[in-house]
Amino acid sequence: MAKVKVGVVGYGTIGERIADGVAAQGDMELVGVCDVAPTVPVRALIKSRKDIPLYCAVPEKVKDLEKAGGKVAGTLEDLLEKVDIVCDATTPGVGAENRKKYEAAGVRATFQAGEKTGVGDVQFNSMANYEKAYGESYIQILSCNTTGMARCINTVDRRIGVEKVNVVIIRRAADVSETHKGPVDAAIVQKVPSHQCEDIMAVSPHIKAFTVVVTLPITHGHVQTLQLMCKKETSKEQIIEIFQTNPRIVMFKIEDGFISNSHIFDYCRDLGLPRADMYECPVWDEMIHVDGREVWFTQMIPQEAIVIPENIDAIRAAMKLQSDYLEAINETNKYLRIGELV
16 A cells, blocks of 8 residues: 655744654655745755655745755645655644645645634544544544643543543643743632643533633643543553553553653653654653542643644544554554654
């Protein structure tokens, strides 16, 4: 079977990681990446990854990329002639405009959560609604926070059932590179419920959800505390066993020294993971509490990398590579070595 030809449009924090993830897949080919300016990630690409063709979304900007040393292979329109599907990771708002170009070229696409809901024809999480996205041309990935929620909630739901979930999200203020957003010496609150509430119910409509967000001046990942009301009584031991069946969830212990989100980030850096990225959801063992049908747990969300596996899964769904969600997830996991490195 021929490899699926993939292009990545928008080579920033998420786009560069999607590109690496696609390139690692044995049944996909990264045809090229497209951007408009010699940003820091693009300059790093030009310097270190000359094997990845670079395209320019705006013809008038080609000279800027060339001045930075880039060898420009063509325009966005040229890239669209060579691919089956695009992963759009552009600045919020650009993806909606780009969809018109993708439709005109007959190219499928995935979009990120930064775009307004509706840019894709279905909101997507592999664990929750892979079947609904199967064969769809335009798919929107959930946010990093909602992706982490959906993974853990649906892992439990598929085993013992979940009726309701309440979530408190301690949100990081910015990605590491976003110096224009902070630091800020404040805890910022917002109206309830947050958008993650609607998003999780969009992919799991049978689960009632409520979410609260507080933003702190940190960069190394969000932290969430979730309260699940399950359909039947369970135990901490069973919840840990359920989590351990999902390679995209990894258990950490406070007693082993993992007392903060930054300790987990540091661990990934010491392991030598590229960019210190973690695709998995870390869950703290000692912060799991079970009382009958009620389950509490706390997890970290590695915001820069957690959505990458789901982007790959979305390609599999759109291109009908696997009809079963577990088969698709396992293929993506295999090539990203999820469950092996952390």
